[in-house]
Each structure stands twice: as structure tokens, then as C-alpha cells.
Amino acid sequence: MRNISLVFGRVVRPISVALVLLLAVSSLQAQDAKEGETIFKANCSSCHKVFGKFLGPELAGVSERHDEAWLLKWIHNAPAMIASGDPAALELDAQFPSAAMTAFPQLQEGQIKSILAYIKSEEEKKAAGDAAGGATGGNGGAAAAASGDANNFMIIGLVAVIVLAFAVILVLNRVIRTLERVIATNKELIPEPEATETPGKDYLGKLKKLAKNKKLVFFAVLMVAVFLGSAGWKTLWNVGVHEGYKPVQPIKFSHQLHAGVNQIECQYCHGGAFKSKNASIPSANVCMNCHKAITASDKYDGELSPEIAKIYRALDYDPETMEYGPNQRPIEWVRIHNLPDFAYFNHSQHVVVAGVECQTCHGPIETMAEVYQYSPLTMSWCIDCHKKTEVNHEGNAYYDQLIAAHEKLKKGEKVTAAMLGGLECGKCHY
Amino acid sequence: MNKIKLLSAVGTAVAIAVVAASCGDQTTRSTGWEFSRNMYDPIGYNPDQPNANFKDGKTAQIPPAGTTPVGFERFPYSASNEDYERAGVELVNPLVHTAENLEQGKALYQVYCAVCHGPEGHGDGSITKDRTLEAESRQLENFPPPPSYARSDSINSSRGGRMADLTDGKIYHTITYGLNMMGSHASQLSPEERWKVVMYVRELQKN
Numbered sequence: 001m002r003n004i005s006l007v008f009g010r011v012v013r014p015i016s017v018a019l020v021l022l023l024a025v026s027s028l029q030a031q032d033a034k035e036g037e038t039i040f041k042a043n044c045s046s047c048h049k050v051f052g053k054f055l056g057p058e059l060a061g062v063s064e065r066h067d068e069a070w071l072l073k074w075i076h077n078a079p080a081m082i083a084s085g086d087p088a089a090l091e092l093d094a095q096f097p098s099a100a101m102t103a104f105p106q107l108q109e110g111q112i113k114s115i116l117a118y119i120k121s122e123e124e125k126k127a128a129g130d131a132a133g134g135a136t137g138g139n140g141g142a143a144a145a146a147s148g149d150a151n152n153f154m155i156i157g158l159v160a161v162i163v164l165a166f167a168v169i170l171v172l173n174r175v176i177r178t179l180e181r182v183i184a185t186n187k188e189l190i191p192e193p194e195a196t197e198t199p200g201k202d203y204l205g206k207l208k209k210l211a212k213n214k215k216l217v218f219f220a221v222l223m224v225a226v227f228l229g230s231a232g233w234k235t236l237w238n239v240g241v242h243e244g245y246k247p248v249q250p251i252k253f254s255h256q257l258h259a260g261v262n263q264i265e266c267q268y269c270h271g272g273a274f275k276s277k278n279a280s281i282p283s284a285n286v287c288m289n290c291h292k293a294i295t296a297s298d299k300y301d302g303e304l305s306p307e308i309a310k311i312y313r314a315l316d317y318d319p320e321t322m323e324y325g326p327n328q329r330p331i332e333w334v335r336i337h338n339l340p341d342f343a344y345f346n347h348s349q350h351v352v353v354a355g356v357e358c359q360t361c362h363g364p365i366e367t368m369a370e371v372y373q374y375s376p377l378t379m380s381w382c383i384d385c386h387k388k389t390e391v392n393h394e395g396n397a398y399y400d401q402l403i404a405a406h407e408k409l410k411k412g413e414k415v416t417a418a419m420l421g422g423l424e425c426g427k428c429h430y
Numbered sequence: 431m432n433k434i435k436l437l438s439a440v441g442t443a444v445a446i447a448v449v450a451a452s453c454g455d456q457t458t459r460s461t462g463w464e465f466s467r468n469m470y471d472p473i474g475y476n477p478d479q480p481n482a483n484f485k486d487g488k489t490a491q492i493p494p495a496g497t498t499p500v501g502f503e504r505f506p507y508s509a510s511n512e513d514y515e516r517a518g519v520e521l522v523n524p525l526v527h528t529a530e531n532l533e534q535g536k537a538l539y540q541v542y543c544a545v546c547h548g549p550e551g552h553g554d555g556s557i558t559k560d561r562t563l564e565a566e567s568r569q570l571e572n573f574p575p576p577p578s579y580a581r582s583d584s585i586n587s588s589r590g591g592r593m594a595d596l597t598d599g600k601i602y603h604t605i606t607y608g609l610n611m612m613g614s615h616a617s618q619l620s621p622e623e624r625w626k627v628v629m630y631v632r633e634l635q636k637n
Contacts, residue, residue, distance in 0.1 A: 042553075046574035046611050047588070055610050079590055099610060100511070102577075102588040223443065239463045240470065246457040261563050261570065263556040265541040271618050281478055289613035290557065294571050330488060335478070338461075340470040369565060372457040 036118025039111050047099060050122045055099045055322075057092070059119050060126075068116070075112050077103045240340075246372035247334040251310050260366040266358045273347040273358070281333055287311045292322070336373050343379070353396070354389070503621045509607040514589060514600060521599030523632075525625045535630030538623050542615060543631075551579040551634035574611055580637040594635045601628045 040048075047055040062071065066088065074081055074089065078101035081089040093100070104112075210216060258264050267273055272280025288311065296305035304312070304319065311317075316325030339345050350356045359365060363374025375381055393399030405415050421427065464470070475481050481489040493499050507513040525531050540549065548554035558575040562568065577585040581594035588610060589600075596604075605624045608614040619627065 041572070042575060043577075046576060100588050100590075103586045103590075105586070106584060235463065239465045242461045244457040245461050247459060256565060257563055257570070261561050262545070264545050267541045268545060268618070278477070283617060285613060285617060289608075289615070290573060292613065293573055293611050296571060298571060299568060332480075333478075338470065341472040342469060 032114045032117035033121035034118075035111070036114035036116070036121075039107070040115050040118050043104060043107070044115065047102075050119055051126065053320075056096055056101065060123050062119060063116055068113075071116065072109060072112050074101070075104055075107065075115070077105060079103050241376050241378055242336075242338060242373050243376040244372055245336055246370055247336060249334055249370070250332055252307050252370075254369045255365050255371055256367055256369045266365075273351045275348055277344075277346045277348070279347045284311055284315050284331060288315065288317070295319070336371060337377065339377055343382075355392070505606055505621070507603060511589060514603045517603040518597045518600035521597075521602060523598045523602075523625050523628055525622070525629060527629060531626055532629055532633065534623075535626035535628075538619065538627050539630045539634075542618055543627065546573060546576050546612070547579070550637060551631065552583060552637075553578040553585075576612065579631060579635045581635060582637060596631075596635070598625075598628050598632065601631050 044059075048057070048059050050059050052058055066074070070088065078089065080103070082093050107115075258269075259266060269282040269286055270279040271282075272278045291308050291311055295308055297303060299305060310331070312319060314329055314331045316327045317323070318325065350361075351358070361375050365371065365374075391399065393403070401420070405419055408415055416422070475489040477490040479489050480487050484491060498504065507517045539547075544555055545557055546553075546555040548558075553575045555573075555575075557573040560572065561570050563570055577587065577593050579593045579596070581592075583593075585593045587593050587596060602624055604612070605619065605627060606614060606616045615624075
């Protein structure tokens with residue numbers, strides 16, 4: 001017995017020491033990886049991803065491809081290494097002609113090692129995830145198949161119910177016809193039932209009584225007239241008014257996400273509001289300023305978001321090679337605000353000169369997951385605002401000229417049409 | 431007794447009407463009734479309208495090859511690294527350094543650049559930070575942060591040299607063509623506006 005415990009003790013001691021050491025090392029590594037993650041996100045993520053090619057090469061497995069001393073030197077000052085003619089550096093540079101590796105002289109050796117530790121830890125995480133995913137992946141597939149089956153099942157079920165309903169109607173029709181025939185043949189045999197007051201008939205009688213109540217009938221007619229009148233009035237006044245119009249758009253673009261959460265300025269995309277009549281719908285290259293990097297894959301199990309995929313399709317963009325193809329076509333957004341052609345409206349005049357906020361007319365756009373027309377855009381709506389709005393004429397040459405003309409009038413001097421812009425070409429040749 | 435019944439019937443009818451009227455969020459998928467639609471639709475084509483007169487069905491056409499639209503300024507440098515360096519040496523901001531130009535440059539920077547580069551140019555714009563879409567309680571993906579321009583951060587450019595030492599021409603070239611994750615902003619900023627932004631970025635470099 002003593003022997004066994006002795007042997008046991010001998011075996012356990014080194015194992016426990018090893019375990020403690022291992023734990024210490026792994027927690028140290030975890031700490032390194034954490035520091036590395038911060039450094040990676042701040043300095044490397046604009047060009048590199050751990051998994052998959054981005055602007056630069058994939059970083060998973062980088063420690064196997066190059067030894068640590070080389071990597072330290074490379075990350076510290078890649079341009080100098082290329083200049084010195086290091087063969088591995090030259091090869092890498094040739095593989096990515098459109099992007100150059102930045103020099104990071106500010107990073108300490110320890111910090112670069114933390115980045116490498118972070119890449120390693122991500123590789124391990126993925127390997128563990130893949131092993132686990134192999135088991136659950138099958139289940140996921142089965143679940144997906146099951147949901148597909150459920151859809152099919154529902155469609156088949158619905159068709160069956162409709163067919164069954166038709167069958168029931170047919171059968172009932174038959175039954176009614178046969179019963180009618182039976183009644184017709186047996187009419188003489190069956191004695192006429194005594195005219196007794198059934199509850200149903202009583203109900204009818206009550207209704208008749210109510211119909212004789214003049215007050216009630218008058219009230220009912222009045223109600224119907226008021227209802228129809230108000231509904232008709234409202235409908236007629238709203239002919240051509242699209243307030244609350246929220247059409248289905250080709251891409252489920254959310255202003256709540258982009259303008260609200262991301263705090264992207266309205267004019268980043270609708271720059272036309274500064275410069276022209278139209279606020280302008282951005283061309284897809286503006287989308288790509290962000291969506292070259294942002295794929296929302298976390299929401300779709302690592303796959304590209306189907307909505308962002310629509311931008312890529314419109315631009316014939318291949319996210320693998322990051323190149324645009326020749327088969328580009330426009331995204332056909334549905335216009336929401338349709339001002340009649342006989343009314344002139346200019347965005348720049350309102351946004352730049354008057355300094356009106358977008359929200360004044362477009363409502364709380366930064367909270368709209370789906371955009372709708374907030375204002376009625378009727379003539380009375382325009383006029384109401386123009387009646388209330390005070391003109392800020394400070395530093396506005398147009399109003400300076402107007403005020404100067406008024407001063408002249410007060411002094412009794414002559415004011416010509418030319419002074420009020422009467423010689424502008426557009427006054428006649430528009 | 432009859433009166434009470436009558437009143438209760440009226441009450442119920444009004445209540446139903448009120449409930450029915452307050453249903454929904456007052457938005458609709460349809461434009462509703464329209465009268466004389468042809469008075470509303472433009473006779474000319476809006477740039478974003480389909481147009482059967484052109485082969486590709488679009489109203490907004492790209493100018494034919496070899497033509498220059500009125501008022502369009504050509505940028506005689508390509509997107510290559512050599513031309514970037516050349517622009518960096520040859521180009522200087524044609525705008526006069528005035529408070530007004532700088533103010534406009536700042537305003538343009540806040541709209542078109544700050545969302546990634548941050549309000550002070552430290553590369554900490556709103557979309558590079560952690561944010562949550564409350565409606566779906568979803569953590570949104572961060573845009574990879576661009577390098578800081580500020581001298582105090584002393585960050586290098588991927589095309590060599592300090593970010594704080596980038597010259598007018600290099601910044602203008604980058605806004606025009608984009609670099610790495612940054613796309614071209616030439617469609618959003620006119621040449622003059624780009625120079626105003628360059629003027630403001632040069633100020634941010636001093637931080």
C-alpha cells in the first residue's frame with residue numbers, strides 16, 4: 001500500500017508541476033493574444049485578415065511560412081527589406097503589386113510577438129471550431145433541409161385543403177339536390193307543420209320592430225352618411241398626396257443603421273443636396289467605399305450578406321479577387337418623393353442657403369429602418385413653412401442687393417430693372 | 431331601456447371606428463389614388479430614370495471616350511505609385527490659405543472623411559468603433575481603422591514616410607484615387623473641394 005502511494009506521489013508531482021507551468025504559459029499566451037488583438041485591429045486590419053486574402057496575404061499560417069526573426073524584421077521595416085533585396089521580401093512584394101507593406105518602426109519586438117500570438121490563437125480557435133462544426137454542421141444541414149421540407153409540406157397541405165374543400169362543396173351540392181327531390185316527391189305525404197313561433201322568426205320580428213323605430217333608423221342613416229362623407233372627403237383631398245408612402249426597395253437598406261447607428265452624414269451619400277436640385281441617390285461606388293470591407297457576415301454565419309451581395313452583383317464585383325467585371329447594371333431604387341413636374345424645388349437652395357436640416361422635411365430619417373414619405377409635399381405644406389420662416393439675409397449677396405435697392409427707394413432715387421437682376425440671361429432665356 | 435341600448439350601440443360603433451383608424455403605422459406600400467398622372471411626371475428625363483432611347487436603357491450616360499465634359503478638370507496623374515510620388519512633388523494647393531477656405535475644408539472633412547478618419551484625424555471615426563444596432567440588438571462589424579495623420583501618433587504610410595509628412599499632392603492623389611481600403615472620393619468631392627479638404631488635413635497633421 002505504502003509503495004503504491006509513493007509511486008503515485010512520484011508520478012503526480014511532476015505532472016502537477018507541468019500542469020501549473022502549462023497553465024501559466026497558456027494564460028501568458030492568452031494575455032499576449034489579447035494585446036496582439038488590439039494592436040492587430042489598430043494597425044494591420046486595414047489590409048490583412050487572419051483568414052482569407054484581403055489587400056495583403058492571409059495571415060493564418062504565417063509563422064509556418066516564415067521564421068520569427070524574419071517576420072520581426074519584415075513587420076518592423078518591410079520597405080527597407082525590399083530595398084536590401086531580401087529574396088522572400090521581393091517575392092511577397094511581387095505577389096501583391098497593388099499594395100505595399102507599411103513599415104511599423106514604432107512597434108516593439110514584444111508587441112510584434114503578441115500579434116503573432118494573436119494570429120496563432122485565432123488559428124487554434126478556428127481549428128477547434130472546425131472540429132466542433134464538423135459535428136454540428138450536419139445537424140445544421142438537416143435543420144435547413146427540414147425547414148425546406150416544412151415549406152413544401154405547407155404548400156402541399158394547402159393544395160390538399162383546397163381540393164378537399166371543393167370535394168366537400170360538390171358532395172354537399174349533390175346531397176342538397178337529392179334532398180330537394182325527396183321533398184318534391186314526398187310533399188303530399190308530409191302534413192303541413194303548424195305555424196309555431198320559432199326563436200329565429202322571433203329574432204326577425206324584433207329586427208322588423210327596430211326598423212319601425214324612426215329615431216334609430218335616422219341615426220343609422222346619419223352614421224352611414226357621416227362615415228361615407230368623411231371617408232370620401234379624406235380620400236379626395238389625398239388624391240396625389242403620397243404621405244406615408246413606403247415602397248418596397250430592391251435592397252433592404254436601413255437608414256436607421258447607416259445614418260443613425262453609424263452616424264454617417266446625410267451628404268456623404270446624398271451630396272447632391274449641397275450642389276443641385278436633386279439630393280441624388282448615390283452611385284454604387286459610394287456604397288463600396290465601406291462595403292469593400294463590410295460584409296455583415298457575422299449575421300449570416302460567415303456568409304456574405306444577401307443584401308450586400310446585391311451591390312456586388314450590380315457592380316459585377318468579385319469579392320475573392322476584389323475586381324470589378326464588365327457586366328454592371330444600375331440598382332433600380334423606387335423613387336419615394338415625387339414632386340409634380342409643375343413645381344420647382346431645389347435642394348441646395350434649402351440646405352446651403354437657408355440651412356434647413358434634412359429632418360425638417362424628411363422626418364426622423366435616422367430612425368427609419370425603411371424610408372417613407374414623412375411630409376405631404378402639398379402646396380399648402382410648402383406655403384405654411386414659407387410663411388413662418390424668417391430670412392437670414394446676413395452675408396447673402398442677393399439680399400444685400402435687395403436691401404440696397406430699398407435704401408435707394410427710401411432716398412427717392414431711381415431703381416432700374418437692371419439693378420434688380422433684370423439683365424441676367426436667365427430672366428428671358430430660360 | 432331603449433335609450434341605454436341605443437347609447438351603448440353608438441358607443442361601440444365609435445370605439446370600433448377609433449380602433450380601426452389608429453391601426454398600423456400610417457405608412458402604405460401604395461401611392462393611393464392619383465389624378466392626371468401625366469401632369470406630374472416630367473416630360474424631360476430625370477438622370478435616374480430608365481430611358482429607352484439609349485442602348486443600355488439609362489438616362490445618365492458616361493461621356494464618350496476621348497471627350498471632356500464642359501467644366502471638367504482632368505487630373506494628369508494615374509493611380510500608380512510612381513504618379514503618386516510625382517504628384518506629391520509637383521502639386522501644391524492652388525487655393526489661398528484663408529480662414530474661409532479652411533472652414534469649408536473642415537466642414538467637408540467632417541462630412542466625407544471623419545466617419546473613418548475621425549473628427550481629429552486620429553483614425554477613430556464612428557464606424558471604426560464598437561456600435562450596436564438596438565433594433566436587432568446586433569453588434570455591428572467595425573470598419574478597419576485608417577492610419578492617423580497626427581504627428582503625435584507618428585504612424586507610417588503604406589507608401590513610405592510619415593502620415594504627418596504627406597504633402598498636398600499626395601493627399602490630393604489619395605482622395606482622387608483612394609488607397610488600400612479607402613475608395614476614390616472623386617465622385618463625391620469636386621477638385622476644388624478636394625483641395626479644401628487637403629488644406630484642412632494639413633492642419634490636422636500638426637496635432
